[in-house]
Amino acid sequence: SNNKKLEKLVLDFNRLSKLSQNLFLNLKNLRTLVLSSNNISTLPETIFTNLFNLKFISLSFNSIGHISKHLFKRNLSLLEIRMDNNPMKELDMTSFQFLPKLNKVDIIYCSVLERIVISPISENIHQVSNAKINFSMTSLRDPPPLIVGGGLHAVVEHLAPNRSEE
DSSP, X not given: OGGGGOOEEEOTTSOOOOOOTTTTTTOTTOOEEEOOSSOOOOOOTTTTTTOTTOOEXXXXXXXXXXXXXXXXXXXXXXXXXXXXXXXXXXXXXXXXXXXXXXXXXXXXXXXTXXXXXXXXXXXXXXXXXXXXXXXXXXXXXXXXXXXXXXXXHHHHHHHOTTOOOO
């Protein structure tokens, strides 16, 4: 099918709620995926697994309360993730920490977001992407805004349970 050559897929305002884990399976050339302004509340952990060329994803204005720490682990080309206006109370930064090209994560207007957590890191902390994270207009208490302002690397360093002084 011609879908294999598809580079941009915009599905905003489609009232989508449940997404099959195989929905994007054959879209290996997809670079831009817009799923904004739907009714999506959960995302299957492997839904984006085969999107190796994905550079931009927008999940803004949905009902996403949680994302798996493995959701983006195979999307090593990702440059920008937009997740603003979702009701997440806690966000596990493990989802983003080893995406080498990531430079922007938007999580603004997630008004109930209170905590950022990170899973134990086995790899070297210096390999962490230094994406800028926009957490404005959230209820974020931990880590403090000053740390968040330092980018993803600063957040990971602050939250890493076994920080080593190197």
